[in-house]
Amino acid sequence: MQNENRTIDVHILTGFLGSGKTTLLSRLLEAYELQGLKAAVVMNELGDVNLDGLAVESNVPMAELLGGCICCSIRGDLSLELKQLVDQHAPDVVIIEATGAANPFEMIDGVTESALYAPIELKSIIAVVDGPELLARSRSGGQTFKLMKEQIRCASQLLLNKVDRLEVDERLQAEQLMRETNGYAPIAATVRCAVDEQWLEAIVNGNGGALGTTAHESGASAGEQAHSHAHAHEHSHACGPDCNHDHDHHHVHESHAHVMSLTHFLTNPVDSHAFEAFLRALPDNVYRAKGVVTFRDSETASRFLFQYAYKETDFIRINPQGKVNDVAVFIGEHFSREAVLHKLNELERMD
Numbered sequence: 001m002q003n004e005n006r007t008i009d010v011h012i013l014t015g016f017l018g019s020g021k022t023t024l025l026s027r028l029l030e031a032y033e034l035q036g037l038k039a040a041v042v043m044n045e046l047g048d049v050n051l052d053g054l055a056v057e058s059n060v061p062m063a064e065l066l067g068g069c070i071c072c073s074i075r076g077d078l079s080l081e082l083k084q085l086v087d088q089h090a091p092d093v094v095i096i097e098a099t100g101a102a103n104p105f106e107m108i109d110g111v112t113e114s115a116l117y118a119p120i121e122l123k124s125i126i127a128v129v130d131g132p133e134l135l136a137r138s139r140s141g142g143q144t145f146k147l148m149k150e151q152i153r154c155a156s157q158l159l160l161n162k163v164d165r166l167e168v169d170e171r172l173q174a175e176q177l178m179r180e181t182n183g184y185a186p187i188a189a190t191v192r193c194a195v196d197e198q199w200l201e202a203i204v205n206g207n208g209g210a211l212g213t214t215a216h217e218s219g220a221s222a223g224e225q226a227h228s229h230a231h232a233h234e235h236s237h238a239c240g241p242d243c244n245h246d247h248d249h250h251h252v253h254e255s256h257a258h259v260m261s262l263t264h265f266l267t268n269p270v271d272s273h274a275f276e277a278f279l280r281a282l283p284d285n286v287y288r289a290k291g292v293v294t295f296r297d298s299e300t301a302s303r304f305l306f307q308y309a310y311k312e313t314d315f316i317r318i319n320p321q322g323k324v325n326d327v328a329v330f331i332g333e334h335f336s337r338e339a340v341l342h343k344l345n346e347l348e349r350m351d
């Protein structure tokens with residue numbers, strides 16, 4: 001249990017859309033539970049619904065910041081939510097999962113600001129890097145690659161994830177790229193964020209920064225370390241107009257100049273094969289899709305949590321306790337929302 005005078009550790013999970021942050025979050029929560037420590041979670045999603053939250057046990061206190069990105073439109077809310085979580089639940093640790101589009105430097109500001117009101121300390125910034133995507137983006141360059149590099153640059157811990165989808169030479173190439181961008185943070189290569197015991201122990205015991213980073217050697221906290229990196233580099237991130245609500249049952253947000261999300265609530269069940277084909281045929285500039293659907297062709301009209309990241313799909317049967325709507329969220333850059341909505345309407349037609 002938390003000692004009255006001890007500060008509460010805060011860890012930020014950052015990393016591009018679909019890189020594996022929620023997968024890592026589940027592992028961390030399990031590790032804290034094994035140690036008898038109480039963890040609380042702050043989830044931030046660009047869409048209007050918290051789908052990642054469905055993967056988290058219901059006994060874990062959770063604050064949700066939806067419909068915008070912590071780093072800009074709802075940054076003030078982060079301090080408030082953190083304080084409320086701490087006051088209401090007295091956790092030993094708080095894990096913040098940012099949207100994949102968040103600029104970590106701005107988030108660090110948000111957490112540091114919260115430290116004025118609550119006894120919290122930013123212990124680590126863990127960047128989960130999607131290996132195949134990093135390599136692909138490094139070839140094409142552009143805004144997204146810049147954002148990925150910023151997420152890498154500010155990290156005190158780096159995970160090179162999805163190495164199951166990398167050849168040996170590609171893995172070395174990805175590691176080298178990460179090393180060039182951040183010369184300090186240790187890199188762990190993982191499949192489904194399966195970090196080893198030593199890594200987990202260091203984070204759970206609050207020594208995340210001590211795993212060979214210069215942060216501890218120089219006595220700087222993760223936040224300070226990240227800030228000193230930040231000053232050496234220009235921010236590539238540009239925040240556009242905060243958001244743009246549709247008054248229908250779907251919303252479009254453009255909280256980042258180059259990233260947009262579309263949230264659509266489904267009113268009918270869909271055919272599983274047609275739905276999977278639709279996901280696989282999504283245009284390249286839709287990076288990520290996830291949601292909850294009911295399949296009309298499965299025996300008991302089962303509900304599924306679906307995931308789509310870079311042409312790979314994943315379906316998990318769910319049995320939600322509370323009320324959960326059927327919904328599909330799409331995140332990408334300048335994609336045609338009309339085209340996606342048109343296809344969804346077709347899929348929902350019952351004839």
Ligand SMILES: Nc1nc2c(ncn2[C@@H]2O[C@H](COP(=O)(O)OP(=O)(O)OP(=O)(O)O)[C@@H](O)[C@H]2O)c(=O)[nH]1
Pocket residue numbers: 015016017018019020021022023024052099100161162163164165190191192193288307308309313314
């Ligand atoms: N092939 C492969 N797939 C992975 C790996 N890690 C995670 N995935 C899959 O990638 C998808 C996205 O994983 P999440 O953990 O939800 O990623 P995220 O970063 O939380 O996604 P956002 O919250 O949308 O940014 C899921 O379908 C995972 O099952 C991995 O190491 N290899």
